[in-house]
Amino acid sequence: MAQHYDCIVVGSGHAGSSAAFSAAQSGCKNVLVIDKCPPEWAGGNGYFTAGAHRIVHGGLQDILSLVSNVTPSEASKIDLAPYTSDEFTSDLQRLSGGQSDPQLADTLVRESRQAAQWLKDDIGVDFVMSFNRQAYIVNDRQVFWGGMALSVNDGGKGLIKAHSDALNRIGVEKMFNTKAVRLVMKDGQVDGLVAEKVGGDGQPQEIAFTTPSVILAAGGFEADREMREKYLGKGWAMAKVRGTPYNTGDGFEIARSVGAQVAGDWGTCHSTCWDANASAETGQRDLTNQFTKSGYPLGVMINSQGERFVDEGEDFRNFTYAKFGRAILSQPQGIAFQVWDSKVIDKLRQEEYGDGVVDKLFANSLEELAEKLAGKGLETSAKDRFVRTILDYNSAVDAHREQNSDVRWDPAIKDGSGTLGLPLPKSNWALTIDKAPFMAVKVTCGITFTFGGLAIDPVGAGVLNEKGNTIEGLFCTGEMVGGLFSGNYPGGSGLTAGAVFGRKAGQSAAQRVKRT
Incomplete structure (x- = not known):
């Protein structure tokens, strides 16, 4: 008999964990995170980051309200200018050559500060000022540059630990060595998920779940040599993988099989x-x-x-x-x-x-x-x-x-x-x-992550089909979202986007449970 969950999240990284916590927090009674990696590889690419988050902020006093590593004496020797919505938007569009989807960019920028507060207050992320990465000492003062000042204590390791602790606290289940295989649809809507779980004998066993909502947060295709050569071009098989070896593009095939629309720049990363x-x-x-x-x-x-x-x-x-x-x-x-x-x-x-x-x-x-x-x-x-x-x-x-x-x-x-x-x-x-x-x-x-992905609704993070309509019950966040970045990106935007759209995906999944 198929196991039932109100929401299933595919991927245990920062974006997936944000989505799972949000779903449980917003009303899903039982939430499951699955990942094809073994438990010791939990956390996806988020684990390998420095923990930088780019957000709109009002300057030093605003950032001080989020961080734990600055004393009043130290604060008196810090120079940090505000980083406005216009500056964040301008940086996104400038670095992407004007190719960042305006609606996705607007959502990311507008909700970036709120997402950081949510990560701190609800999930328990220990934010710190990024002195070692984003400031230089000039005339005995710490001068921050490039608009970004926020990082996480112990980088990606600290970020994923905070997520793991939060998911345990709120009762989210986790299942590793479990690869999502295909979506189960009914009347054009998500009705379940089929996965393969590797048992103690090393052999995969197919298991079925019923669920009204699946959130895809399985990462890009950066760890797959063949896909890199196919989409990024000749020579990309030589690139070294910076993070998890488990981001091999599986999630895209699952989504495409039910008519999902691809979006963004599949030729850069x-x-x-x-x-x-x-x-x-x-x-x-x-x-x-x-x-x-x-x-x-x-x-x-x-x-x-x-x-x-x-x-x-x-x-x-x-x-x-x-x-x-x-x-x-x-x-x-x-x-x-x-x-x-x-x-x-x-x-x-x-x-x-x-x-x-x-x-x-x-x-x-x-x-x-x-x-x-x-x-x-x-x-x-x-x-x-x-x-x-x-x-x-x-x-x-x-x-x-x-x-x-x-x-x-x-x-x-x-x-x-x-x-x-x-x-x-x-x-x-x-x-x-x-x-x-x-x-x-x-x-x-x-190579860190690929920029091509799926088209989503910026309001609810729902995956769109080829006609531009949402596929009911299918949501997406993290590296799998297409259209935000092209060619380049402002440092720290990726983790912030994972939280913004992960939170939205979880909230949308909870609303779907209430409707059904």
Whole structure:
């Protein structure tokens, strides 16, 4: 006999957990979360994040009401400007090339602050100010940049623990090693779900559930090599998976089989600078986000042929890191080297560049550094070009300074400290690389999540069919939502979106129970 639940959520990550809690909180008497991963892999990609949440806020005092890690004395030395709805919307549209669905974007922005309060008050997420990722010390003050200041204590690990504790507290059931296979429909509406549960003998056993509501939160297809090659293009099989290996696009096929409409940009994804020595197929659960290498705005990135290929100072790090992985993947061998000198090494984040976290190469001259990098992937014939690239860069920095003597280097603002005369400029935070010791690390492309997904109703997170009508009883949140991001995205938007639309999906599922 089929087991009955008021709501079933497919996926145990941040978005799915938000949806499950919301459903139970809003009136569903019995809620089930299923995930094809084993219990030790619970949490999806949310577990591997730094916990950043981008929200609309009124400045320092507003953020202080959400966080637990700031004393009054510390608060007196913090500079944080408000981040308005217009700024958030502008960032979404600017970075997506105007392709972010206006209704989805409006919902995300308008409800972002409320979602953070809900995560804190109801779920118990321990928010902190992100000093180590979003602020620099300038004149003995912590100056926040890029609009975002909110993170989670212990990053994604802390976020998923808070969700797990909350779901246990509210009585949500969880079932792992259980893969959703197909939806059961009746009169065009969701009536159940069929899954395969792997037993102790390792063999899958089909189980059936009856339910009026299924919420899909199963992640994108970033961990599936074939789907990456099919949708993102040739070469994407080489990208390293930053997070869970279980996000392989299953949820999309389940939804398509009942007529769901796909939406958004299926040809791009969130991809970042990633440790070239990290595992190819999965993130590492102890180090999680520490393989990210986001210190490039303070230095330069050079490919295996000895040439720069991006403007490292184009924008704040949280506005460029999600697209620079793609830029690295397009380089020969799909690798690059991040390079700094001793003037800025101490400003690199220890969790990303500390001893034991990454293989760091030091040298007392650029020629020595080039020689060492030749053993790590720099083409032997490119050693002289590598040195010339940095010397030309240094000359361009000096030339810019001579013509802009009033410009001062400041990592907390877009300071205009640039280069002059290079075919590819560095627009901000340009310093000469001329003071030994020099340091370099090898990076590649790490794929985080894919941007293509399903079309949803922004009011209730219901999945739409090809005609634009909602499929009654089918909802969607998290990475599976299509249309929010394209090509790039503002850092911290993904987790916020998971909470906003997860909450809506849970509320809609509860309303459906009341109606039926």
